[in-house]
Amino acid sequence: MAETQILDEDELALRQPPESPLREFWHIFRRDRLAMAGLIVLVLLLFAAFAAKALTEWTVVFDPATVRLVDKFKPPMSAASTLLPAEDLPRGGIYLLGTDELGRDVFARMLQGSFVSLSIGFVAVGISIFIGILLGGLAGYYGNLRIFRLMTVDTLIMRFTDVMLCFPTFFLILTVVALLPPSIYNIMIVIGLTSWMGTARFVRAEFLALREQDFVVAAQAMGLPERRIIFVHMVPNAIAPVLVSATIGVATAILTESALSFLGFGVQPPFATWGNILSDGKGYIFDAPWLFFIPGMAILVVVLAFNLVGEGMREALNPKLRRRT
Amino acid sequence: MSSPALLEVRGLKKHFPVRGGFFARVQDWVKAVDGVSFDVYPGETLALVGESGCGKTTAARCVLRLIEPSAGEVLFEGRNLAQLDSAGMRELRRDMQIIFQDPYSSLNPRMSIGNMIGEPLRVHGVTGNGELERRVSELLEIVGLSAAYQRRYPHEFSGGQRQRIGIARALAMNPKFVVCDEAVSALDVSIQAQIINLLNDLQAQFNLAYLFIAHDLNVVRHIADRVAVMYLGRIVEVAPVEELFNAPRHPYTQALIAANPVPDPDVAQEGQPLQGDVPSPLRPPSGCHFHPRCPQAMDKCKEKYPDTTAMSETHSVSCLLYES
């Protein structure tokens, strides 16, 4: 090899310690205090949700279902009545967050609800992301394919997306839920099926841009299978903005579920969700304000946290703030 | 050139539809490449030179069948690419590779260098697992990079280094033919010289044939054996590199050379620098496409597109000045 030594410009780039794209992302994200606060809330919530599953179902430490008519409307931190049989006593003999109109432990119900709310959020968003990536990817990658000589795959998919966007989603969900039995699974699916449009648009735009990128052309020139080009080279590069909108999507799904439960179309009793705790509490606003205040605050904080984290991620992924990657 | 051509391109055309209106009907055609023919011989460099937008990239991508040509034939080692099935085409792709202009968009930002260079080997099942890493190290060293870079990611490298990584990736399959699409145009001058030297070394070492695309004639001087000059989708002059610089025949080539003065006062400068803009390939001028900008244009130039005239066995030109 005659002259292939590397000059200064080249060496400079490597003298800096290597920073992986993920590290760099974390670096920028960490500087955003609000997003970090949101992240901490979400981590706590995640722990709470899994603890809830374990402590209210597997080994019943906190029992959300026990009805204690002698202990109706106990405010938070109050002690349990001495009249209760031993097996009905709450843990430690006090109601951390009070009791409701049937004397059920609100803390236990909130815990149970956190798992339900989170799982609805995640599963619904999972469904919506799956559909969004699939349709957006098809439109972006095979967009120029014409069907029936009339329109392209792209036109077909994107017009369908527009149609879906035109429906007032919440009323669509209400209609569907009114027709179907209101189980937790139906709610997850319905929310998922009505919230993929943003993702589809995102992914399409990303794919259209990526398809022109030289590294995708290089992959084609190397004769790599189309499957591999799409899933190894394109999807990982399109996924970042999708994750941002998914994070915010979880908040929207939780809010939608709460609203449905509040209206009585959501998850049915005896299952507690934040929405139906709030709904049950609305009749006793003056007598037992904690019954709507606690689930209301929980929904507010969690939705806010998801939004803050989503915004923080969006900032951290903003190419103007990063070195060119 | 007595040996048979590695690549033969005959009457290649690519017209892009311009859609609009209801149901996106085709309203017009951009004649990006409009009848291009050339040969590339084993181990030689054919440079394809022309102003931006004249269809060089489109022509190269048609040759590699990354886009479907509208008309014309591409033969690689005598095999017509249009007649190959997908398995045959995949087989052939090992022999034809491409290096890009933009060292930033040509590497997948989420893939480590080692994975990227090893990918074609793995997918085509060329090397066993144990051998893969050795081969990747070897490729990195061939292009003048340390084998230790395998686990690093593209954003840690400078433009020149990225270009070397792109070259290593292209070489992985031991190709016979490499398209260099403006491979040095985005680099600083000093880095440009390094990469051109590297490409020259690799050519000697592996008997590579290059289709070297550039918009700047000067770049081509140090690497090309022959030069094809392109204007608005057609080749207007082909000649060996020294002959093209010393005795350019087509007024467009003369203008290009005049626009890039060679730092050698002894070389006679014919022609004047170019006037005006490149016309749109959507509506190319009648007759000789160059006539609105040609200092030697004649009346007949507006009517007839010139045929190709052979000035010698290796030098041909499409200009009515030379047509008898």
Ligand SMILES: Nc1ncnc2c1ncn2[C@@H]1O[C@H](COP(=O)(O)OP(=O)(O)O)[C@@H](O)[C@H]1O
């Ligand atoms: N996919 C496409 N659709 C429509 N027009 C295109 C497309 N690709 C290239 N063109 C047009 O074809 C012409 C030649 O482009 P290109 O081959 O990129 O030129 P060069 O590489 O010489 O700069 C340009 O006018 C460009 O606008």
Ligand code: SF4
């Ligand atoms: S054919 Fe006429 S217009 Fe075209 S380059 Fe020759 S002299 Fe100029």
Ligand SMILES: [Mg+2]
């Ligand atoms: Mg180009």
